[in-house]
Amino acid sequence: MSDLHTEIAIVGAGPAGLAAALAVCEHGRAACLIDDNPKPGGQIWRAGLTAGSRSATNREAWLTNPAIPAELTARLARVEGLRVLPAARVVATQNAGSLLLEDASQARYLHYQKLIVASGARELLLPFPGWTLPGVTGAGGLQALVKQGLDVSGKRIVLAGSGPLLLASAATLRAAGAQVLLIAEQAASRQLAGFVWSLRHWPAKLAQAARLRWALRGVPYRAGSHVLAALGKERLQSVRLQQGQHVRELACDWLGVGFGLVPNTELLQALGCALQDGSAKVDALLQCSQPNVFAVGEACGIGGVDKALLEGRMAGLAAAGQVEAAQALIPARAHQLRFAAQLAHHFSLDPAIRQLADAQTLVCRCEDVRHGDLLAYNNWREAKLQTRCGMGACQGRICGAACATLYGWPVTGSRPPIQPTRLGSLLQLETTEAPSS
Amino acid sequence: MTVDVLIIGAGIIGSAVAEACARRGLCVQVLEAGIPAAGTTAAGMGHLVVLDDNPAELALSRDGLARWQARQHALPSQAEYRACGTLWLARDDEEMAEAERKQILLRQHGLDSQLLTADELRRCEPALVNGLAGALRRPDEAVLYPPVASRWLLSQAEALGAVLLRNAEVNCVNDEGEVSLSDGRTLRAANIIVAAGNQSTRLVPGLPLKPRKGQLLITERYPATVHHQLVELGYIRSAHTNDGDSVAFNVQPRATGQLLIGSSRQYNDLDSGLNWPLLQRMLARACEYLPGLLALQALRSWTGFRPATPDKLPLLGRVPGCQRLWLATGHEGLGITTALASGELLADLLCNTRPSLDPHPYDPARFDTWTAATPIQAVEAATC
Numbered sequence: 001m002s003d004l005h006t007e008i009a010i011v012g013a014g015p016a017g018l019a020a021a022l023a024v025c026e027h028g029r030a031a032c033l034i035d036d037n038p039k040p041g042g043q044i045w046r047a048g049l050t051a052g053s054r055s056a057t058n059r060e061a062w063l064t065n066p067a068i069p070a071e072l073t074a075r076l077a078r079v080e081g082l083r084v085l086p087a088a089r090v091v092a093t094q095n096a097g098s099l100l101l102e103d104a105s106q107a108r109y110l111h112y113q114k115l116i117v118a119s120g121a122r123e124l125l126l127p128f129p130g131w132t133l134p135g136v137t138g139a140g141g142l143q144a145l146v147k148q149g150l151d152v153s154g155k156r157i158v159l160a161g162s163g164p165l166l167l168a169s170a171a172t173l174r175a176a177g178a179q180v181l182l183i184a185e186q187a188a189s190r191q192l193a194g195f196v197w198s199l200r201h202w203p204a205k206l207a208q209a210a211r212l213r214w215a216l217r218g219v220p221y222r223a224g225s226h227v228l229a230a231l232g233k234e235r236l237q238s239v240r241l242q243q244g245q246h247v248r249e250l251a252c253d254w255l256g257v258g259f260g261l262v263p264n265t266e267l268l269q270a271l272g273c274a275l276q277d278g279s280a281k282v283d284a285l286l287q288c289s290q291p292n293v294f295a296v297g298e299a300c301g302i303g304g305v306d307k308a309l310l311e312g313r314m315a316g317l318a319a320a321g322q323v324e325a326a327q328a329l330i331p332a333r334a335h336q337l338r339f340a341a342q343l344a345h346h347f348s349l350d351p352a353i354r355q356l357a358d359a360q361t362l363v364c365r366c367e368d369v370r371h372g373d374l375l376a377y378n379n380w381r382e383a384k385l386q387t388r389c390g391m392g393a394c395q396g397r398i399c400g401a402a403c404a405t406l407y408g409w410p411v412t413g414s415r416p417p418i419q420p421t422r423l424g425s426l427l428q429l430e431t432t433e434a435p436s437s
Numbered sequence: 438m439t440v441d442v443l444i445i446g447a448g449i450i451g452s453a454v455a456e457a458c459a460r461r462g463l464c465v466q467v468l469e470a471g472i473p474a475a476g477t478t479a480a481g482m483g484h485l486v487v488l489d490d491n492p493a494e495l496a497l498s499r500d501g502l503a504r505w506q507a508r509q510h511a512l513p514s515q516a517e518y519r520a521c522g523t524l525w526l527a528r529d530d531e532e533m534a535e536a537e538r539k540q541i542l543l544r545q546h547g548l549d550s551q552l553l554t555a556d557e558l559r560r561c562e563p564a565l566v567n568g569l570a571g572a573l574r575r576p577d578e579a580v581l582y583p584p585v586a587s588r589w590l591l592s593q594a595e596a597l598g599a600v601l602l603r604n605a606e607v608n609c610v611n612d613e614g615e616v617s618l619s620d621g622r623t624l625r626a627a628n629i630i631v632a633a634g635n636q637s638t639r640l641v642p643g644l645p646l647k648p649r650k651g652q653l654l655i656t657e658r659y660p661a662t663v664h665h666q667l668v669e670l671g672y673i674r675s676a677h678t679n680d681g682d683s684v685a686f687n688v689q690p691r692a693t694g695q696l697l698i699g700s701s702r703q704y705n706d707l708d709s710g711l712n713w714p715l716l717q718r719m720l721a722r723a724c725e726y727l728p729g730l731l732a733l734q735a736l737r738s739w740t741g742f743r744p745a746t747p748d749k750l751p752l753l754g755r756v757p758g759c760q761r762l763w764l765a766t767g768h769e770g771l772g773i774t775t776a777l778a779s780g781e782l783l784a785d786l787l788c789n790t791r792p793s794l795d796p797h798p799y800d801p802a803r804f805d806t807w808t809a810a811t812p813i814q815a816v817e818a819a820t821c
Contacts, residue, residue, distance in 0.1 A: 094713040382472045385479050385584040387515075393657055395737060415737045416711055420657055424731040427720055 002108070006032035006083065008319050009099060009112035011090055011267060014042020015305050016297025016312035017118035018072060023316025024116075025079035031316075032110060033082065034101060036089045041065050042120050043140060044168075044305055048147045059084050085110075091421040093270045097292075100428065107425030114292045114319040117268055117280070118312060121261035121298035123165075126402050127363050127371065128356035129229040131257065135236025139258035143169040146176045153177030155253040158239050160184035160227040162347045163260045164304075167212045170219060173256075180219045181250055184241055186259070187347050189223035195346035202339050204306070226353060230255055242352070260347060261302045262401045266418050268295055277301075278404075284333075285326050286315040294319060303340030310336055354406050363406070364399040366392020371406075380409040393420065440464045442787065443616055443626035444765075445607050445640065447473035449587035450772055451632035453780030454765050456590045459597035461788055466626065467591065468605035468616070470636075474587035477634045477772065480741020482653065482689050482697055483583040484666050485774045486523055487575065489542055490673055493750055493798030497775045497782075499546060500794055502578065504777035509579070513589055517582040517692040524553070524562065524665040525573040525672075526686070526726065532670045536573040539670075543575070550575050564662045564729050573670075580666055580689055583773050590776070607633075610640050612759040628787060631756075632765040634772075635744045641756060645804045646767050648742035650703040652716050657734040658694035666690070669726065672700070682706075684719040686726045696733070698723050700770075702743075709740050745769040746804075753783050753799040763787070764801050 008024050010017050013035035024031040033040075039047035045067040062084050063073050076082065085101065092100040098111045123138040130136065137145065139159050146152055157178045159166045162185060170180045185192065199206040213221075228240040228247065238251040263279040273288035273295065274281040279302070280288055280295030288295050294315035297308035310333055317326035357363065359372030369389040377383035380390070380403060389403070390396030390411075400411040417426065442458045444451045447469035459465045485502050489495040509518045527533040540550050553561060553572045561574075595601060606619040610631065616624045631637045638644045669686040687699040701719045706712060716738060724730050744767050746752060752767040765783050768775055778794065785792035797803075 092713075379472065381475060385472070385475055386588055391737070393736065415739050417735055417738070420734040420736050422731070423654075423656070423720055423724070423733050423735050426735055427717055427724070427731070429717065 003098075004032065004101075004108060004110045006030055006110065006112050008032070008114045008116065008316075009034065009110055010116045010118060011099075012042065012118035012120055012297070012299075013037070013040035013084070013086075014118060014120050014297060014308065015044060016120075016299075016308035017042070017116070018068070018076060019309045019312030020116045020118060020296060020316035020319075021082055022072065022076055022079065023313045023322075024320045025082045026075070027317065027320040027322050028081070029320040030081040031083070032085060032112070034085045034088050034090065034099075034110070036087065038087045039065050040084075040086075041067050043144070046144055046147050049149050062086055089419050090267055091417045091419055091425060093267070093418070100425070102421055102425045107422070107428040109428070114294070115271075116294045116296060116312075116315050116319060117271075117288075117299055118297045118308070119264040119267055119299045121263050121302060122397065123258040124260045124262050124401055124405065125257070125398055126259050126353060126356065126405060127361045128227055128257075129358055129361050130231055130236075132362050132365055133230050133232050133236045134234070135232065135253065136230045136255045136257065139169045139256035140165050141258075142254060142256035143172045146172055146178075152254065154179065156181050156251065157254045157256065158182050158184065158241075158250055158252045159256045160186075160225070160239070160241070161256075161258040161260070162186045162349065163258070163343070164209070165258055165261070167209075167216065167221075169256055169258075171212055171215045174216065174219065178254075180216070181252055182241075183216075183219060183221045184225035184227060184243070185221065185223050186226040186350050186353055187223055188350070191346045191348075192223045195342060198342045198346070201335075205304075205339065226350065226356075227255070227257055228356065259349060259353065259405075261298060263299050263302065265299060266397075266414055268293075268299065269414050270416060270418050284330055285318045285323070286311055287318070301337070301340055302343065303336055304343070307333070307336035307340060349405070357406065363402055364389040364392065366394050366399075369399070374403070374407065378407075378409075380411050381413060383409070395420075439614070439625045439627060440466045441626065442466070442628050442630060443468065443624060444630045444632055445610070445616070446631070446633035446636070446766075447591055447601060448476050448478040448632065448634055448772075449474060449583060449590065449776045450634070450765050450768060450779055451630070452587050452591040452594065453776040454630055454632055454783050455594040455599050455780075456597070457777075457780035457784035458787065459594040459599045461784055463784075463787070465594060465599035466624070467594070467599060467601045468607060468618075468624075469601060469603055470606040473591055473601070474584040476636075477741055477743060478587045479584045480651070480653070480739060481583055481770065481773055482687070482699055483581045483586070483773050484523070484687075484689060485579045485581065486666070486668075487543065487548060487578065487774075488673070488771060489539060490749070494771070495542075495546060496794050497751070497778050497799070498771055499548065500781075501771075501775035501778035504781070505579065505581070505774075506577065508777070512581070512586060515582065516585040516589060518579060518586075519581070519692055520577060520579045521690060522665045523575040523578040524558070524667050525575070526558075526565070526667060526669050527570040527572060528669070528671075529570050533570045535670050536571065539573055548575070549577065562664060562667065564727055565667070566726055566728055574665070578666065580691070581773070582692075586773070587776075607640060610762060612756075612762045614761045626761075628761050628763060630763040630765050630783065634766055635742050637744070637764065637766045641762075641764065644752070644764075645746050646744050646752070647704060648707060649745040649769065650701075650706045650712075650740055650742055651699065651770070652701045652711060652719060652738060652740050654698045654716065654720065654738035655691070655736050656696045656698070656730075657736050659696070659733065661690060661694060662729065663688060663690040663696060663727070667726065682715055684715065684722050686722050688723060688727060695736070696730070698730070704745075709742075711738060711740060743769045743772075748803075751775065751779060751799050752801040753779055754786060754796060754801050757802040
């Protein structure tokens with residue numbers, strides 16, 4: 001299979017990646033946009049089942065996703081020089097300037113001059129007794145399942161954890177006919193009030209929060225409340241919650257729990273880009289520590305869709321050589337970063353959340369490693385070597401963040417490939433040299 | 438307090454030496470700069486195998502295997518000891534003749550093996566490519582998971598009174614029985630054993646030891662399709678070349694259902710990153726023998742460095758010209774198999790008892806470079 005070449009490769013077709021692609025192509029440069037989903041939109045604009053052909057390879061059909069703002073879609077449909085590679089995953093970075101991509105049928109190299117990583121974030125899932133029962137899932141995960149066709153109409157659902165994602169999930173679930181019994185936010189009401197007060201600096205976000213709350217009118221939203229255990233024999237039957245000083249149990253069919261978001265940095269790490277506090281370390285124009293690599297959106301710090309769109313645009317401009325235009329956006333980005341800081345501050349985790357697991361609670365689901373098995377260790381590497389924690393199919397994507405939160409272990413030493421890859425794909429040899437830049 | 442034995446390095450060799458010394462009633466301290474069993478020990482396959490390139494290698498690996506076999510039931514289940522046996526695969530008549538030669542040699546040393554015809558091999562391992570000439574089966578060989586086995590040995594030593602000192606980074610050692618740590622402390626012992634793998638050269642300059650890089654890849658879990666550790670007979674040629682990069686087919690079925698795929702050997706590459714062209718060569722070789730591998734999911738690959746001596750035999754004994762300073766390193770790719778044998782041998786030498794194996798082939802003094810230099814002065818001058 002012959003290699004692909006592009007000026008600017010963009011990994012991730014969520015808000016940040018789409019904005020980057022638009023900025024690049026509107027300034028006459030060629031971009032190649034790669035996403036591991038069949039449709040664009042990322043997590044926040046995840047396409048529903050009705051969103052056009054899922055195997056679309058032509059750009060216009062691929063772009064059909066009503067969750068994406070129409071203006072963005074329309075502009076992306078018009079630009080020249082944009083190539084899309086849906087349902088493809090970056091599996092390795094053998095040489096500077098090239099990515100090994102794998103899709104269902106083939107593996108090939110993509111050679112680039114500049115790379116924009118918009119790899120997004122995943123949910124922070126923390127172990128508590130019963131969290132592996134069928135019926136328990138991530139809060140965002142449950143939202144995604146519903147968008148992909150899970151029928152929740154009439155189902156009783158409890159959402160628990162932390163952050164604005166709980167509200168967004170609740171709105172989707174409610175619109176799908178579910179009965180959302182409770183949203184349990186671990187942050188104290190004082191923290192929440194502080195967050196809402198801070199929103200006066202971001203009126204659009206305040207309006208959005210108000211719209212969400214209106215859509216969720218009648219749904220109890222309890223601050224200072226967290227899950228203690230999911231109960232049930234074969235399947236979830238009820239959830240036990242701490243609400244202030246009280247413990248209560250609620251019968252339900254689904255429990256969605258998410259404690260916030262964790263940046264996806266595997267590709268950045270494979271490229272040798274430095275991280276800071278778990279996300280990509282970038283300069284004012286989103287450049288990583290490695291030359292010609294940019295990180296945008298959640299990958300360089302959790303901050304939501306507006307930050308992602310802006311950073312995508314900035315990196316796209318910078319990569320396309322429009323440095324002044326990119327620099328002009330620095331103050332706007334500073335405003336978004338202040339919002340990100342508010343999010344992190346007001347939704348910081350109650351220390352009690354770190355104490356939910358008991359000795360029998362699984363921490364690593366892939367390798368069946370329990371909380372009690374890990375207590376003898378004081379670092380990730382040793383725990384991993386001795387218990388196999390993080391050595392399974394997800395390669396520590398879930399339990400690594402959990403261990404970092406529960407035990408304070410920095411997760412070190414990610415190893416290629418970036419995602420599980422067919423052996424045949426790794427045998428793919430580069431057929432042409434990367435053009436010298 | 439002066440201990441009897443101070444061991445530098447808590448890999449599988451240091452742990453085995455510690456356990457053997459503690460069992461003899463010696464007062465033992467083990468120093469570890471990083472994480473126990475996280476160096477070469479953690480990077481290897483954990484194949485317990487008798488190699489017969491020379492009589493000394495055969496003697497040490499046979500003794501090591503027998504000791505693991507004897508203790509297999511004491512190992513924790515997480516050590517994943519499995520007596521899956523080894524199949525040495527012959528591609529053609531020439532390699533089949535090599536298999537026959539190997540069988541005769543092993544029999545002379547009391548080791549059982551069976552020659553398999555092409556048909557027998559196909560029935561025994563149907564996932565292998567058609568057209569192989571046959572194989573030699575070594576039924577009693579085994580595999581284990583080295584980090585847990587190593588840590589178990591150390592905990593056995595600890596139960597006998599040995600003490601593990603963590604975060605103990607050694608700056609220098611001397612033949613007065615002194616060990617200086619980077620935090621400024623000086624520890625004293627009647628004997629010091631350097632079992633720090635490739636790091637040993639930092640403490641004992643002039644050590645004839647070179648890191649020999651290897652790469653491995655592990656798949657996701659699958660229902661068992663491979664039943665033995667599979668090694669091509671050409672492996673010996675790869676393992677015993679002294680220069681150039683080489684690959685050989687070597688696949689291990691793990692207790693988890695994963696397949697561990699090796700192997701490669703490289704000198705002069707000190708970068709711990711993957712060498713992709715060599716990985717591709719290694720995988721291509723593996724797929725020649727097991728075509729079904731192409732469709733499996735690769736989960737993770739990594740590199741490691743074998744501490745290799747010029748003659749591929751370990752360094753077990755006193756540093757030449759020294760009284761209190763000992764070596765237990767240089768096991769190349771056989772450190773897991775030979776750990777228990779090495780521990781016993783060194784403990785016997787330390788206690789002045791007659792070892793069950795002839796220690797001379799492993800004596801560090803066998804290398805000329807040592808007699809030319811005056812090592813201990815070099816140690817003091819270079820490091821203290």
